[in-house]
Amino acid sequence: MPKILIVDDEPNIVTLISRYAQREGYDIVTAYDGREAIDKCKTEDFDVIIMDVMMPDTDGFTACKKIKGFKDIPVIMLSARGTEFDKLFGFEVGVDDYVTKPFSPMELIARIKVILSHSRIIEQKSESGKLCVSGIEVDTLGLTVTVDGEKADLTAKEYAILLLLVKNKGIVLTRDRILNEVWGYDSFGVDRTVDWQIKLLRSKLGAYRDSIKTVRGVGYKFEA
Known part of the structure; x- marks a missing residue:
């Protein structure tokens, strides 16, 4: 319970x-x-x-x-x-x-x-292995992220967003899709939630902050 x-x-x-x-x-x-x-x-x-x-x-x-x-x-x-x-x-x-x-x-x-x-x-930790892009490593078993070998202090939401973006590298993800897959709902009047979380996530990626590209009027995508 x-x-x-x-x-x-x-x-x-x-x-x-x-x-x-x-x-x-x-x-x-x-x-x-x-x-x-x-x-x-x-x-x-x-x-x-x-x-x-x-x-x-x-x-x-x-x-x-x-x-x-x-x-x-x-x-x-x-x-x-x-x-x-x-x-x-x-x-x-x-x-x-x-x-x-x-x-x-x-x-x-x-x-x-x-x-x-x-x-x-x-x-459940159903994923396995590690996803590596440039100097960013996402450990899907340990649920951790390292940037140039240093552990990044990400919240659960920031980790989930980064994992979603890295898995869909090069693909533009709309704000609605990110909300739906990370938060589990389409809106509830929090249209800026994704933008705020992306801003915080970028600040923790150091030299790779620009790997998360903004696609104006649509959403975001991850590029090495």
């Missing part, structure tokens, strides 16, 4: 999400501020964390960054602020998905299912 940690300082939001998540058979644990969430992650394992940004004591972004420092747990961030800056900052600290308040509980459940499904695929 998937175990979900719900973190929000508004009890009604916690209750609402818990009700819908329990209908799906998920095991629910709750916290009401970032510090409490960090403490619970130190003693318990979770499959997904749903966390609000604006909370007393320790905000969601700070809590996410600290949690990611000792456990790789997917985080869906909730926020009433939906600016590009907020979303980009969230991705930089390790947020896996971003939902703007007010939100549809069913949409949130759909995103949880996508993350759980993606996690199961990664755990």
Whole structure:
């Protein structure tokens, strides 16, 4: 049974999400501020964390960054602020998905299912071998990436995007296809999500950042 940690300082939001998540058979644990969430992650394992940004004591972004420092747990961030800056900052600290308040509980459940499904695929490690392009090596067994022999600190989403691009080297992939294959949905109002993640991914590829080419108005492709 998937175990979900719900973190929000508004009890009604916690209750609402818990009700819908329990209908799906998920095991629910709750916290009401970032510090409490960090403490619970130190003693318990979770499959997904749903966390609000604006909370007393320790905000969601700070809590996410600290949690990611000792456990790789997917985080869906909730926020009433939906600016590009907020979303980009969230991705930089390790947020896996971003939902703007007010939100549809069913949409949130759909995103949880996508993350759980993606996690199961990664755990199966069905791929074998290594993909090498120029100085970039993608290890599909170890789920790691090295750039000129040095390990690149990629998030799960960045790894999935790079693997998809490298596997389709020279082929233009639309934003919709990347969203569908990496996130598991076509839109949900996050048309800039792929662009933000590509920007962060490029910053971690060093001298090979330009291997990811932008095809204006369409999407991206990988070229050696």
